[in-house]
Amino acid sequence: MTQTRGIDVAVSTVILTLRRTEDGAAVLALPLVLRTREPFAGQWALPGGWLTAVESPVDAAARTLAETTGLTPSYLEQLYAFGAVDRSPTRVVSIVYWALLRQDDVDAQSAAHRASGRAPENVRWFDLDDLPPLAFDHRAIIDYALWRLRNKVGYSRVAHGFLPAEFTLADLREAYEAILGRQLDPANFRRQVESSGTLLPTDRFRTGSHRPARLYRYNTDVELADHGPLGPDETSTR
Amino acid sequence: MTQTRGIDVAVSTVILTLRRTEDGAAVLALPLVLRTREPFAGQWALPGGWLTAVESPVDAAARTLAETTGLTPSYLEQLYAFGAVDRSPTRVVSIVYWALLRQDDVDAQSAAHRASGRAPENVRWFDLDDLPPLAFDHRAIIDYALWRLRNKVGYSRVAHGFLPAEFTLADLREAYEAILGRQLDPANFRRQVESSGTLLPTDRFRTGSHRPARLYRYNTDVELADHGPLGPDETSTR
Incomplete structure (x- = not known):
């Protein structure tokens, strides 16, 4: 050959x-x-x-x-x-x-x-x-x-790549819905993310045309995905 | 450039x-x-x-x-x-x-x-x-x-690649221990795999120098990992 x-x-x-x-x-x-x-x-x-x-x-x-x-x-x-x-x-x-x-x-x-x-x-x-x-x-x-x-999305905080540092549960659900291509039940979604320990509630709320919605941020103590042992030559865009 | x-x-x-x-x-x-x-x-x-x-x-x-x-x-x-x-x-x-x-x-x-x-x-x-x-x-x-x-190993049946079609829980734990580089508690391990729904018990046992150990097989109804939409040109070794 x-x-x-x-x-x-x-x-x-x-x-x-x-x-x-x-x-x-x-x-x-x-x-x-x-x-x-x-x-x-x-x-x-x-x-x-x-x-x-x-x-x-x-x-x-x-x-x-x-x-x-x-x-x-x-x-x-x-x-x-x-x-x-x-x-x-x-x-x-x-x-x-x-x-x-x-x-x-x-x-x-x-x-x-x-x-x-x-x-x-x-x-x-x-x-x-x-x-x-x-x-x-x-x-x-x-x-x-x-x-x-x-x-x-099932095993990492990947949806976070679309969201700002603080976001509402509706923002997060919307990101998941767009990725998965289907609607998610709001109550079930809230239960799942609250029990996962990956989100921390802040004491801030988003106000606007709807009733105030609490802002959350990711719990960075929970390491859900990392880049592994690949060195900077392979992964960094510098 | x-x-x-x-x-x-x-x-x-x-x-x-x-x-x-x-x-x-x-x-x-x-x-x-x-x-x-x-x-x-x-x-x-x-x-x-x-x-x-x-x-x-x-x-x-x-x-x-x-x-x-x-x-x-x-x-x-x-x-x-x-x-x-x-x-x-x-x-x-x-x-x-x-x-x-x-x-x-x-x-x-x-x-x-x-x-x-x-x-x-x-x-x-x-x-x-x-x-x-x-x-x-x-x-x-x-x-x-x-x-x-x-x-x-956390999110797929990858350890199965090392095991025959039927295996004991001790075989499976041993594969996990070799991959993870640490000992796992046998009782906890049994509880986790039994509750995961990924294993099916058979009615066969391995006999030998120890007491008989039940043989299990993977539940192929539970799709834990697949190769995705990559075509055969990219994945098949033919």
């Missing part, structure tokens, strides 16, 4: 946020880039680019994400390395990263990127339930990211 | 089994290959090789594993793609897979490999708590695999 040395390695990033639609619902959304070159010119793809010789994959993912979208998540987690022989017209292995971003951070970082004059015009946000046709196997990659996210 | 096209991509595999030592304890063990070429000639490394143009990474991992060790696990799970710039004297991205194998399968497959006359002589099994100095970042990769395994 040919000892191929030298395979094209790409990086791509799935950045998810929880967007509020005009009718008040919370939906998952992500940025896509309209491809201007073949293959798949005129189709939408995940933000990304080639891995260079002088960068780790996570650094390359962070760089290409920042160049296209202006987004700089504090942490990128490796999702999977996709390498099926026929996933691209030429042989490409794609190392894919993912992260969750709060909508207000997305808004602030996107605005700064536009103000810099370096923001490309071919980037747009799409709701996850209303995606256009996608280049390569990027649709399957997004489906896999969503599957991982749905699995993760 | 240089648009590097063509990076050396390697595959490696962490194959873990539960080995019984001469004093009767169960310990995790894995096969390593003594390197005969630079870099790191004379040091031990994970079984693996280069990704070729005509194979998916999982196929390349399965092929190189079979060539060196004769082992053919039914399923290889992708562990991580390691890509720090300084992890090798030349730039190499390694896509690492892992699997658990039962000791009797290891014995049978290793014997068949030796009988074939194609088994290399530079392969040896090591207990995980007694590893030699390792080439590249392979020590860190093994530590990461162990960390993932320890995390996984």
